[in-house]
Amino acid sequence: MNADADVLERHAEMLHAYxxxxxxxxGRSVHTRRAxxxxxxxxxxxxxxxxxxxIGDLRIGDLRAWLGSQADVGAARATLARRAASARTFLRWAEHTGRITSDPSLRLVAPKRHATLxxxxxxxxxxxxxxxxxxxxxxxxxxxxRDRAVLELLYASGIRVGELAALDIDDxxxxxxxxxxxxxxxxxxxxPFGAPAGRAIEGWLAVRSRLVGEHSGPAMFLGRRGRRVDARQVRSAVHELLSHLPDAPDLGPHGLRHSAATHLLEGGADLRMVQEILGHASLATTQIYTHVSVDRLRRSYEQAHPRA
Structure with missing residues (x-):
């Protein structure tokens, strides 16, 4: 048995309980719980x-060394921030359930995540x-x-790929x-979504029955085997289609969400309305799209104005 397997076996009961x-x-997604x-x-x-x-022997220095070891091998800031949050959540639970007497993560500071355009x-x-x-x-x-309807809806609504995959017909x-x-x-x-997306969805619903199978249920979007479409299939469809446009960036579904938000703001939409559409808990998260729009505005100005 390797060392990691031995550790997991030793802590199996605690890990199952956690x-x-x-x-x-x-409020925690399956993906977040797994991570x-x-x-x-x-x-x-x-x-x-x-x-x-x-775990009762863990100290703040051990936690910092753990994060530092990952930073040394190039872990992204977002990954380090999530792992710090994971450690705090776990050790808080361990203290609450009596597995440790004090929580060493109270002074653990995660590296700040840089907002990237x-x-x-x-x-x-x-x-x-x-x-x-x-x-x-x-x-x-x-x-x-189906792919046409998926792409139209992603761009029209700015919803997340997981939200789209989870849609039922009645939604x-x-x-x-x-x-x-x-x-x-x-x-x-x-x-909301516009008329082009509505027409694409109508077209999909007209042929959806051709993919319906035993496990289709009420799922809006289906794969070839009749099961609910998953995020991987949607990403593949977006990447594949964009590969045929020589000058377009290679973006996934989240890129369409970014694009929808940016184009809404460029069209004069109110920032709080965009926040509501995207489902952001904080307005600060939505504000990153104003930077994208300003950046484009600056480039256009520099190209067009004689005294730029």
Whole structure:
């Protein structure tokens, strides 16, 4: 048995209990719970490598060394920030359940995450992408028809790929032009979409029955085997389509979300309205898109003004 496996076996009961705790917490996605549990396993293995077999023997210096070791091998700031949060959540739980007498993570400071400007399509590139999706959908292949609807809805609404994959048929109101989305933290919101997306969705619903299978249920978007579409399939569709546009950046579904937000602001939308559409808890998260728009404005000014 290797060292990591030995550590996991030694702490198996505690890890199972912590996994149950994470599963019972409202508002944490499956992805987040899986990441947090993986981070704890990583921490325990690191501690064992330093001769620490009981979590009660962990000190703040050990936690800092753990994060530092990951920074040394090039871990992204976002990863380090999440792992620090994972450690705090785990050790707070361990103290609450009596597994440790004091929480060494109270003074653990995560590295600050730098807000980076997201990559976006230009409005002309977005139109080219959707025009190409429409042309491909004309061959009546239900996957191409689905992909057109998926791309139109992602760009029109700015919803997350996971939110799109989770949609049921009843979540989309074609008459009102809105979609009901269950976002992060199990918060529901209503997001509008335009007529082009509505027509693409109608086209998809007309051929959806050709993919329906035993496990389709009420899922809005289906894969070839009749199951609910997943994020990987959506990412593949976006990347594949954009690969046919020589000047467009290689973006995934999140790039379409960034593009939708940026184009809304460039069109004069109120920042708080964009915040509501995107489902951001904080206005500060939405404000990054104003930087994208200002950056574009500056480039256009410098190209056009004689005294720029």
């Amino acid at each position: 996994a149950r705790h994470l599963g019972a917490e409202r 947090y549990l993986g981070d704890v396993r990583h921490l325990l293995a690191f501690a064992a490598g330093r001769g620490i077999e009981e 997201p990559g976006v399509l230009r409005q002309g590139e977005a139109s080219e992408m959707l025009d190409l999706a429409a042309v491909r959908a004309d061959d009546a292949d239900p996957i191409h028809v 989309v109101d074609l008459a009102q032009g809105v979609v009901r989305v269950m976002g992060k933290g199990a918060k529901e919101r209503i997001v």
